[in-house]
Amino acid sequence: MKETIDRLRSQGGRLTVQRRLILDILESFSGHPTAEEIYAVAKQKYPKLHLSTVYRTIRWLEQEGRLSARRFEEDNRQERFDYTPSEHHHFQCSICKDVIEFESPLMNEVKKDFEDQKDVLVETASLILYGTCKRCRQLFQQEETPYTGK
Amino acid sequence: MKETIDRLRSQGGRLTVQRRLILDILESFSGHPTAEEIYAVAKQKYPKLHLSTVYRTIRWLEQEGRLSARRFEEDNRQERFDYTPSEHHHFQCSICKDVIEFESPLMNEVKKDFEDQKDVLVETASLILYGTCKRCRQLFQQEETPYTGK
DNA sequence: ATCGATGCAAAACATTTGCATATTG
DNA sequence: CAATATGCAAATGTTTTGCATCGAT
Numbered sequence: 086m087k088e089t090i091d092r093l094r095s096q097g098g099r100l101t102v103q104r105r106l107i108l109d110i111l112e113s114f115s116g117h118p119t120a121e122e123i124y125a126v127a128k129q130k131y132p133k134l135h136l137s138t139v140y141r142t143i144r145w146l147e148q149e150g151r152l153s154a155r156r157f158e159e160d161n162r163q164e165r166f167d168y169t170p171s172e173h174h175h176f177q178c179s180i181c182k183d184v185i186e187f188e189s190p191l192m193n194e195v196k197k198d199f200e201d202q203k204d205v206l207v208e209t210a211s212l213i214l215y216g217t218c219k220r221c222r223q224l225f226q227q228e229e230t231p232y233t234g235k
Numbered sequence: 236m237k238e239t240i241d242r243l244r245s246q247g248g249r250l251t252v253q254r255r256l257i258l259d260i261l262e263s264f265s266g267h268p269t270a271e272e273i274y275a276v277a278k279q280k281y282p283k284l285h286l287s288t289v290y291r292t293i294r295w296l297e298q299e300g301r302l303s304a305r306r307f308e309e310d311n312r313q314e315r316f317d318y319t320p321s322e323h324h325h326f327q328c329s330i331c332k333d334v335i336e337f338e339s340p341l342m343n344e345v346k347k348d349f350e351d352q353k354d355v356l357v358e359t360a361s362l363i364l365y366g367t368c369k370r371c372r373q374l375f376q377q378e379e380t381p382y383t384g385k
Numbered sequence: 386a387t388c389g390a391t392g393c394a395a396a397a398c399a400t401t402t403g404c405a406t407a408t409t410g
Numbered sequence: 411c412a413a414t415a416t417g418c419a420a421a422t423g424t425t426t427t428g429c430a431t432c433g434a435t
Binding site: 251285292 | 413414415416417418424425
């Protein structure tokens with residue numbers, strides 16, 4: 086956090102109350118909030134905050150490489166923001182819409198494989214797996230076997 | 236194509252002039268057009284076509300599983316549509332924005348790996364690699380070595 | 386004091402929807 | 411003929427922008 090602030094400041098950015106607040110929220114938020122979600126939380130602590138400031142802060146962080154935008158299947162109208170620094174991937178359950186983050190060493194093989202095949206340079210990878218999570222699968226199986234009372 | 240039409244028709248859909256035209260365009264389009272791009276081409280052959288019809292046709296095909304929507308880094312405001320039937324992945328060059336489609340048997344390993352690890356069921360995977368394509372890398376390297384005249 | 390950031394309102398943009406009319410099967 | 415798709419216009423929802431003012435360095 087301190088590190089992020091220092092780095093951003095050295096880039097010429099100014100550390101306003103609003104930005105500090107939004108950074109705090111991103112830091113503590115588990116999952117991938119939308120701009121509106123960040124705004125809703127931030128507004129409680131700083132009521133005169135405007136949604137456009139949230140967007141501007143997000144775009145600033147994005148440019149600095151501190152955050153990335155994603156769209157999941159669900160409600161793909163709104164962007165969701167991912168503040169996690171290291172490369173990772175996502176799984177989204179098509180039923181409950183929950184997202185699981187994961188790392189995959191195998192993905193490096195996939196990248197290398199493609200690089201060799203097409204003579205390109207791969208810098209980043211964005212992978213989203215879709216399927217059914219453990220809980221939803223179990224619930225679904227129960228429904229599939231209707232209760233007969235016998 | 237015929238197959239697609241038959242299947243769509245058996246699902247209760249009606250084969251209008253507009254739909255046939257849009258299907259034709261999707262069939263012949265290389266790459267991943269936006270709704271506006273499809274509309275622009277289609278309108279030439281059928282001037283009274285409306286953009287909303289393009290969207291409705293797209294959503295219909297999407298529901299029938301004949302097409303899927305994607306967003307690439309570049310201009311992620313607009314959806315792009317992918318009419319290719321089999322599962323495949325994408326690479327986008329961050330410089331020229333060109334997209335290469337590819338298949339990767341290794342991705343099955345990635346999926347299986349994750350399934351076992353988290354006890355979930357993976358149905359589909361959406362992978363986009365970002366990097367620099369061969370041509371752009373070569374152009375870039377030339378610029379990096381400035382011409383001195385000596 | 387200067388330059389960048391904010392709040393506000395309005396614009397921009399992609400996509401969707403209600404409804405009367407036209408077309409398909 | 412009945413049901414479904416279309417064109418049009420208007421609405422929706424998200425993100426961006428211009429501008430006057432404010433605040434950080």
